[in-house]
Amino acid sequence: MLxxxxxxxxxAGITVLRQIETEFKAGSLVAVVGHNGAGKTTLLRxxxxxxxxxxxxxxxxxxDLATVPDHRRASMGIGYAPEERVMFPxxxxxxxxxxxxxxxxMPKQETDRRLEMTLQVVPQLKDMLARSGAALSGGQGKxxxxxxxxxxxxxxxxxxxxxxxxAPVLANQYAESLRRLRDLNPELCVIVTESNxxxxxxxxxxxxxxxxxxxxxxxxxxxxxxx
Ligand SMILES: Nc1ncnc2c1ncn2[C@@H]1O[C@H](COP(=O)(O)OP(=O)(O)O)[C@@H](O)[C@H]1O
Ligand SMILES: [Mg+2]
Numbered sequence: 441m442l443x444x445x446x447x448x449x450x451x452a453g454i455t456v457l458r459q460i461e462t463e464f465k466a467g468s469l470v471a472v473v474g475h476n477g478a479g480k481t482t483l484l485r486x487x488x489x490x491x492x493x494x495x496x497x498x499x500x501x502x503x504d505l506a507t508v509p510d511h512r513r514a515s516m517g518i519g520y521a522p523e524e525r526v527m528f529p530x531x532x533x534x535x536x537x538x539x540x541x542x543x544x545x546m547p548k549q550e551t552d553r554r555l556e557m558t559l560q561v562v563p564q565l566k567d568m569l570a571r572s573g574a575a576l577s578g579g580q581g582k583x584x585x586x587x588x589x590x591x592x593x594x595x596x597x598x599x600x601x602x603x604x605x606x607a608p609v610l611a612n613q614y615a616e617s618l619r620r621l622r623d624l625n626p627e628l629c630v631i632v633t634e635s636n637x638x639x640x641x642x643x644x645x646x647x648x649x650x651x652x653x654x655x656x657x658x659x660x661x662x663x664x665x666x667x
Contacts, residue, residue: 441466441629442487442596447496449486456482458653459496466595469622469630473637474650480633481523483650484598487631488520489513501595515544519593523600525585527573533584534569540592551591558590561621564613579610586617597621599632603639611639618643 442464449457457479464470474480485491487498489510498505500516508516519540527536537558541551559566565587568580576584582602589597603611622628634640637647649656 441501443499444487445497445499447486447498448494449482449491450494451482451491455494456653457486460653460655462648462655464596464629464631466627466629468645469618469632469643471637471640471644471647472631472633472650473640473647474633474635476635477652478635478650479653480635480650481600482653484520484522484600484631484633487598488518511543514540514592517592517594518596518598519589519591520598521582521585521589521600521602523604525581527576527581527584527588529572529574531573532569533565533571533573533576536573536584537565537569537587537591540588544592554591554594557624558587561590561624562587562617579606582606582610582614583617586614590621593628595627595629597628597630599630601633601635603634604636615641615643 444460444462446459446461447457448455448459460483472480472483482491486493487505489505489508493506500518505513527533528539531539537555538551541554546554562583564580564583568576568584573584586599586602589599602614606614618630621630632640632644
């Protein structure tokens with residue numbers, strides 16, 4: 441569904457992603473693991489169209505994403521939870537969740553349906569709906585950011601280091617949510633980055649390793665986790 445064809449990017453003249461070539465399949469949960477500064481966030485931003493490609497091409501369901509402006513990617517069913525979760529503080533959590541659907545003029549009925557699915561996947565959000573986006577703790581904000589990514593992400597969901605800094609109880613809940621998400625949407629592709637791959641436990645089907653902007657060949661047997 442998502443093909444990266446030798447993509448390279450530069451930031452301030454320095455190559456940050458080098459000839460990344462890989463394919464993400466529908467129905468898979470793929471981990472992208474790499475040290476801080478490896479280029480994980482840049483990779484997700486490139487998929488979202490938030491950074492210009494120096495070379496290469498990103499194809500989504502057969503379509504060259506370069507022809508799709510970044511603000512239209514949500515309407516292609518791509519949801520994104522950035523590392524720095526950004527809830528609009530003057531909106532309630534529910535308004536924050538609905539926003540990506542409203543921006544793409546999704547019919548209200550469908551938005552309602554997606555909200556229902558999202559609350560099924562992340563039930564902790566139910567009690568937060570009426571609260572202000574500014575009133576969430578760090579962990580709650582991460583749950584809300586997941587929810588918001590799910591509202592838009594019918595086909596593809598990108599999660600940038602969601603487990604980083606989550607207290608163990610919340611990390612368990614987050615992992616449970618990802619399992620429910622996959623049960624409910626077996627065709628969904630989920631890409632999760634993490635600097636510490638063990639935080640992802642047995643969730644990923646595949647683990648890609650990013651090192652200084654390059655995809656390293658997965659060590660033999662990497663998908664059979666030893667931890
Ligand atoms: N806005 C920026 N200005 C300058 N350098 C940046 C910027 N964003 C990222 N970089 C550099 O790009 C590289 C990859 O960063 P990033 O994608 O954020 O890595 P990761 O998410 O894996 O920690 C790092 O070396 C970082 O210093
Ligand atoms: Mg990052």
